[in-house]
Amino acid sequence: MSLSGKVAIVTGSGRGLGLAYARELARHGAAVVINDVDANVASEAVKTIESDGGRAVAVVAPVGSTGVARQLVATAVDAFGRLDILVTNAGILRDKSLLKMTDEDFDLVINVHLRGTFTCVREAFAYFKENGIAGRIITIGSPTGQRGNFGQTNYAAAKAGIVGMVRTWALEMKKAAVTVNAVIPVAATAMTKTLPYFQKAVEADERGEAMPSFFRHELGFGTADDVSGLVAFLASDDAANITGQAIGAGGDRLQVWTHPEAATTEYREGGWSYQALSENAASLFSAGTLQGYGEEFLPLPEDLQPEPAQPAATPAR
Template identity: 85%
Template sequence: MSLNGKVAIVTGSGQGLGFAYTRELARQGAAVVINDVNADTAAQAVAQIEADGGRATAVVVPVGTTDAAKALVAGAVDTFGRLDILVTNAGILRDKSLLKMTDEDFDLVINVHLRGTFTCVREAYAYFKEHNVRGRIITIGSPTGQRGNFGQTNYAAAKAGIVGMVRTWALEMKRAGVTVNSVIPVAATAMTKTVPYFQKAVEADERGEAMPAFFRHDLGFGTADDVSGLVAYLASDEAASITGQAIGAGGDRLQVWTHPEAATTEYREGGWSYEALQENAGTLFTAETLQSYGEEFLPLPEDLKPAQAAEAR
């Protein structure tokens, strides 16, 4: 077991993707700290890990504040004597289009995803530095943070911000031997269950059946377990050379996302005045140079369209 003797915290891990990550880390030998806001959910997750032969404890606290981050690190150290791995998975959704999104909707999502990642990483890194631990930090991003998605201003901002912080932290933590990466999961969860496009895939997963190949291969959409292997690998000593990356996982697909680069570069002596831009706009801003935005999904095969779509036909 490659993580034997290691101790990991996974925020938001009482169920769903977070629990899948925790279970795989435990399967690879790590003792795990489960975090949830619901004590019963956390206790059930701990019981399942222990029933599988692993070691687990729970810290019931809402992620976001510095006090919560301190409680998580203390929970790992007090129970298992050390900390080696942090996975920042905790998150919530408050999806609304821009004019309907309230300040509270925005602040709640930013606080849990973005501020919660910041406070937990800061606390874990402080422990790593103080105890000379070549730790592993895995943050959780989203395709929405990479591409944007309708109705998710708050979530897109948080997830894009997380990847931005990862690139900065990779620079700051390099000398300490600590790696930090972002995993971009594409999987059947409570969040994707409500999206009609994925209905047939989620239904198959709930029945314990294999998802249709279209979802797993063509879309890179799979189960939570399809993502957990990458999380555990990035937490291992074998991944010491991988840092500052955004890596997608879902179904049969693995992707290393590019960092933003200039799509085109043009120079003009004296700079680009309003008049110069007017004169050259036709060649500067074309279909080839302007970038796409938003998630782009392949058309669903007829037999995989959601039931309501089939009824409408």
Template identity: 75%
Template sequence: MSLNGKVAIVTGSGRGLGLAYAQELARQGASVVINDVDAQTAADAVATIEADGGKAVAVVAPVGSTETAKQLVQTAVDSFGGLDILVTNAGVLRDTVLWKMSDEDFDLVINVHLRGTFTCVREAATYMRENGVAGRIITIGSPTGQRGNFGQTNYGAAKAGIVGMVRTWALELKKAGITANAVIPVAATAMTATVPYFAAAVEADAKGEPMPEFFRKEIGFGNASDVSGLIAFLASDEAAAITGQAIGVGGDRLQVWSHPEPAVTEYRDGGWTFDALVEQSALLTGNVQSVGEKFPALPAELQPAQA
């Protein structure tokens, strides 16, 4: 097992993708701190890991505050003697279009996803640096943060911000031997279960059946176990040279997302005045970049049933 003797924290790991990450880390030999806001859910998650021969404890607390971040790290140290791996998975959704999104909807999602990632990574990185641990920081992004998605202003902002922080942390933590990466998962979750496009895949997964090949290959859409292998790999010594990356995974597909680069560069003596931009507007209108994800049409046999 590649993670023997390692200690990991996985936020938001009581169920779903977070639980799958925690279970895989434990399967590879790591002792795991489970985190959830519900005590019974957290206890059940611990029980599944222990039943499989692993070691786990739970911290029941909402992610976002410095206090929760400190509690998570201290629990790892007190229970297992240290901390080597942090996976920041905790999140919530409050989807609605811009003109209907309340301050509360925006603040909650930003607090859990973005601030929660920041506070937990700050606490973990501080411990790792002070104790000479060449640790692994693994954050969770989203295609929405990379491309945008209708009705997800708050979520898109948080996920894009996480990837931005990862690039910065890769620079700041390099000397300490600590890596920081973002995983961009595409998998059956409570969110995708409500999207008609994914209905055939979600239904197959719920029945314990293989997902149609179209989803696994064309869309790169799978289940939680298809993502957890990458989490464990990035947590291992084998990934010591990988940092500052956004890596997509789902179904049978693995992707390394590029960092933003200029699509076109032009220079003009005297700078770009309004009149100059009007005169040469084709430089902008002819290089407009796409937004949102573009999915291929579903094959007829995978079309959702009409009500």
């Protein structure tokens, strides 16, 4: 597999998962447009890719607006002559339970994740179609968008919306031979570092050690590099027949997520009135019929339990 001669944009790629994706694309020969809101972080990311032997330039701007989307595409074309790959990774968190979430909390997350994906994909696709390029679009979803998660109304809405757009775009882009997929990463990030459940996995990763098998295998939880291979593969010619999919990657696990389908189907002559629903509720909405929601984690083995928090030292009097 080679991406030699290809040009990629990776939004939100100054650090973390985005930087891992950018480095992997560059490792396989693609020139990369780095994007971040912090100029110093973006500059360091470019230096990292160049030190790896790759080529990169940076665009320092927050995604969301059409103007920034156009700037990203224009930079790719001006710096490297073309565009072949778009990875929409940029995102922010404003986690709060529903009654505590403000309009601003909601709008900020939706603007970066959902609108930012929409504007960047629209601009990239326009370029692909105008220039006859069988481009590759990789969006980034989340298990939260697939299953829901407490305190993440805004994030769940954005990530579920991205996967919905991917299914629509796959239909619209098929004739142009452009593929579009959503990657669902399960990896150590700034967010998971704050969760006691993942403490032993994150600590091992920070020491440069392999994560315990329970996390990598049973949970499918790993490092950013465990996800970046899938991103690079979906950007390649080998993935020309894969589109409209939501594909999970993490640790030792790869998953192709199902698209929503009816779990059961029942018919009744004349339709379903309130009375008919009430009379048949036990069979229509049984425990085996109703669908689960929220992420569910396996119990941690005893040796992987998080360390108890140490009490704060009492100041000397």
